[in-house]
Amino acid sequence: MATYVSHDESDFAPPAEVAEVELYHPKTWIGKYVWCQDAKVIAVQYAITAIGIGLVALVLSWLMRLQLGFPNRFAFIDPSNYLQFVSMHGMIMVIYLLTALFLGGFGNYLIPLMVGARDMVFPYVNMLSYWVYLFAVVLLAASFFVPGGPTGAGWTLYPPQAILDGTPGAHWGIILMLVSLAFFIIGFTMGGLNYVVTVLQARTRGMTMMRLPLTVWGIFMATILALLAFPALFVSAIMMILDLTLGTSFFMPALVSKGQQLSYTGGSPLLFQHLFWFFGHPEVYIVALPAFGIVSDLISTHARKNIFGYRMMVWAILVIGGLSFVVWAHHMYVSGMNPYFGFFFATTTLIIAVPTAIKVYNWVLTLWRGNIHLTVPMLFAIGFIFTFVNGGLTGLFLGNVVVDVPLSDTMFVVAHFHMVMAIAPIMVVFGAIYHWYPKITGRMLNDTLGKIHFWISFVGSYAIYYPMHYLGFMGVPRRYYAITGTNFIPESAHSLNVAITIAALIVGATQIVFLYNLVSSYFKGKPSGGNPWDATTLEWQTPDTPPKHGNFGKELPVVYRWAYDYSVPGVKSDFIPQNVPPGEVAAEAWVKA
Amino acid sequence: MTITLVFLSLLMGAVIWWLFKQSVNVQPWVAQGSTRDVHEGVLARPPAKTALWIFLAVVTSLFALFISAYAMRMHFGDWTPLPKPKLLWWNTALLIVTSVSMQWAVVAARRGDADGVRTGLIAVGILSFAFLAGQLAVWQQLNDSGYFLATNPANAFFYLLTAVHGVHLVGGLVAWGRTAAKVWRGIEVAKVRLSVELCAIYWHFLLGVWLVLFALLLST
Numbered sequence: 001m002a003t004y005v006s007h008d009e010s011d012f013a014p015p016a017e018v019a020e021v022e023l024y025h026p027k028t029w030i031g032k033y034v035w036c037q038d039a040k041v042i043a044v045q046y047a048i049t050a051i052g053i054g055l056v057a058l059v060l061s062w063l064m065r066l067q068l069g070f071p072n073r074f075a076f077i078d079p080s081n082y083l084q085f086v087s088m089h090g091m092i093m094v095i096y097l098l099t100a101l102f103l104g105g106f107g108n109y110l111i112p113l114m115v116g117a118r119d120m121v122f123p124y125v126n127m128l129s130y131w132v133y134l135f136a137v138v139l140l141a142a143s144f145f146v147p148g149g150p151t152g153a154g155w156t157l158y159p160p161q162a163i164l165d166g167t168p169g170a171h172w173g174i175i176l177m178l179v180s181l182a183f184f185i186i187g188f189t190m191g192g193l194n195y196v197v198t199v200l201q202a203r204t205r206g207m208t209m210m211r212l213p214l215t216v217w218g219i220f221m222a223t224i225l226a227l228l229a230f231p232a233l234f235v236s237a238i239m240m241i242l243d244l245t246l247g248t249s250f251f252m253p254a255l256v257s258k259g260q261q262l263s264y265t266g267g268s269p270l271l272f273q274h275l276f277w278f279f280g281h282p283e284v285y286i287v288a289l290p291a292f293g294i295v296s297d298l299i300s301t302h303a304r305k306n307i308f309g310y311r312m313m314v315w316a317i318l319v320i321g322g323l324s325f326v327v328w329a330h331h332m333y334v335s336g337m338n339p340y341f342g343f344f345f346a347t348t349t350l351i352i353a354v355p356t357a358i359k360v361y362n363w364v365l366t367l368w369r370g371n372i373h374l375t376v377p378m379l380f381a382i383g384f385i386f387t388f389v390n391g392g393l394t395g396l397f398l399g400n401v402v403v404d405v406p407l408s409d410t411m412f413v414v415a416h417f418h419m420v421m422a423i424a425p426i427m428v429v430f431g432a433i434y435h436w437y438p439k440i441t442g443r444m445l446n447d448t449l450g451k452i453h454f455w456i457s458f459v460g461s462y463a464i465y466y467p468m469h470y471l472g473f474m475g476v477p478r479r480y481y482a483i484t485g486t487n488f489i490p491e492s493a494h495s496l497n498v499a500i501t502i503a504a505l506i507v508g509a510t511q512i513v514f515l516y517n518l519v520s521s522y523f524k525g526k527p528s529g530g531n532p533w534d535a536t537t538l539e540w541q542t543p544d545t546p547p548k549h550g551n552f553g554k555e556l557p558v559v560y561r562w563a564y565d566y567s568v569p570g571v572k573s574d575f576i577p578q579n580v581p582p583g584e585v586a587a588e589a590w591v592k593a
Numbered sequence: 594m595t596i597t598l599v600f601l602s603l604l605m606g607a608v609i610w611w612l613f614k615q616s617v618n619v620q621p622w623v624a625q626g627s628t629r630d631v632h633e634g635v636l637a638r639p640p641a642k643t644a645l646w647i648f649l650a651v652v653t654s655l656f657a658l659f660i661s662a663y664a665m666r667m668h669f670g671d672w673t674p675l676p677k678p679k680l681l682w683w684n685t686a687l688l689i690v691t692s693v694s695m696q697w698a699v700v701a702a703r704r705g706d707a708d709g710v711r712t713g714l715i716a717v718g719i720l721s722f723a724f725l726a727g728q729l730a731v732w733q734q735l736n737d738s739g740y741f742l743a744t745n746p747a748n749a750f751f752y753l754l755t756a757v758h759g760v761h762l763v764g765g766l767v768a769w770g771r772t773a774a775k776v777w778r779g780i781e782v783a784k785v786r787l788s789v790e791l792c793a794i795y796w797h798f799l800l801g802v803w804l805v806l807f808a809l810l811l812s813t
Contacts, residue, residue: 242749
């Protein structure tokens, strides 16, 4: 039960007013910043941890690219290391960075503020969620220091190879990875229950579901997907741990390893693939849906125009979420499945393009004849539309079985998924940070540095991934340490690899500009005031910036309108916050605050 | 995976129905003068109860996936069904009685009868531990007769599913312990009623899961 209200068992409505003493007030520095139950602090803890481990994964991608661009130049990258870099890079970026940052970071910060709540409904569980997540990250990082190093099985961890001798990290690394994932899922479930119940039950007066900002819808639906999909990863992790430690044969077939018959019999590696992708495909949308939601709000705010087709946007989020559970086997076209299954999964996969395209059209139509401000968040939002459309279109290629089979396991796949679920969501992450940093710290991020950061990251990403499509067409395989003795790969492929590596090094290094901006603006940035973007949603209407514990002071806001009243005809100001009553909008009386 | 898909389709159906109710005939861009209290209806339900139901959906997803994996794995040639120890029937009966006592505690709590709640909770505790002990005894019996974890996938699944179910019951016992502690500290019945009800929902759910698992074991 929430700590902020002390009401009796029969009254569960958050009171509109609370006395100052009833708010949870941490008494010590540790209570405020370490064992903290305030969702806003937990959000920052999540974000810093996720970005920290994400930087490790960024360095790993540099090391990979160094090997691919300049093969055998660097003595410290041997084939085992290379596989470990690939595996850890993938897993960290997908789970420990993007999932944690979108749901744990933005979810925690934005949900209570945007729905007009004082905090999450179960602050203690919310705090535990972060600490369990941190423990999972520590376990994962520990695998770099154990004998044999981290697992090199690829981020998909397919058995049997994941737990056989010969795969790097087959003894320690893989166990740490699986246990870390299990803890991540437990921690996430604690947080996820909070996000969902807060959206359902802690909305302030007047905040109907259909008045929620799309950011909240995106995070809400992604959380539901994650709550239902992560158990599949949990199940496969538990069963693989048992195969590895106690010798069961869930996934392990009878096989001979290094000339020795192992004691496994009859297990099914395909079973693992089904379970893994039953989690793995919704995972794409666990990352994408919050990005969709956030980008809708960024575009609407910075184009000073209401979002086009709000209800369709909500329905598209829901339909994408539902469909994402029935497409998983499109990751397994080459596993020898029945062609009729392939046909089924290709069809469902292509159908996802419909709600997704609705969203893209709606973003573009929101921009159409809007009063577009090319602020840094807006640049990133527009960058997202480009990269997402790009990655989405190559997704249509790969969704077809006949196209997928020759392109499977080539660099084309790498280019596709990086465009659609790495660059596109990361664009939104950056846009969102530039957008909400003023609310979190009270200071603006530096604009010039932000533009440098955007242009190098955006153009640089294209320099990295566009050529990769061509490499894929040539048949350059992914995950290979080095390519030798193949006639079908021309010399020019190698020069392309050099260029990609150089672009990757530059884009990676540019992130230092971003980090510098984050730190220096915290101390020296221009004070932002409470609502620097003239936005309508509740988080910008708090009495204090950064918001204090309890978010809204003594009285909770009352919501009279949806989140997109920008440039309303006949109104002087070009935005009307959600908590402004209709009486106050009498055109002349309403002057810009 | 069919089993999981059926479960998810039902769940998605419910979500779509709910969203349809929220969004049909609503024009969010029209500002409303009155602030119709949106919490009517929704907030008649305590947040903890909503959270519990969502958690149960997550746990159902977990078990549906285990059962899907079971259904896929059993079609491979090396599957040899286990014997079904008689003790399992006794354990099932124990769990049913546990659920009944839990319900009894709920009824007592609604009546405001502190002694009834206490008796009910004690019974639940004893019976739950007895059930867990019974499950361990089944493991012992199977182990003694040579049905080890790693010798056959059927064995492995039996141990795994019973263990996962048992762990969930242990988790429930933590909540039971906290509730019982409240009752023994003499907090009035009206204030622990919700906790007792939540425990009851969870116990009934675990009984349901066990009946499904047991039916699955018996039929294969």
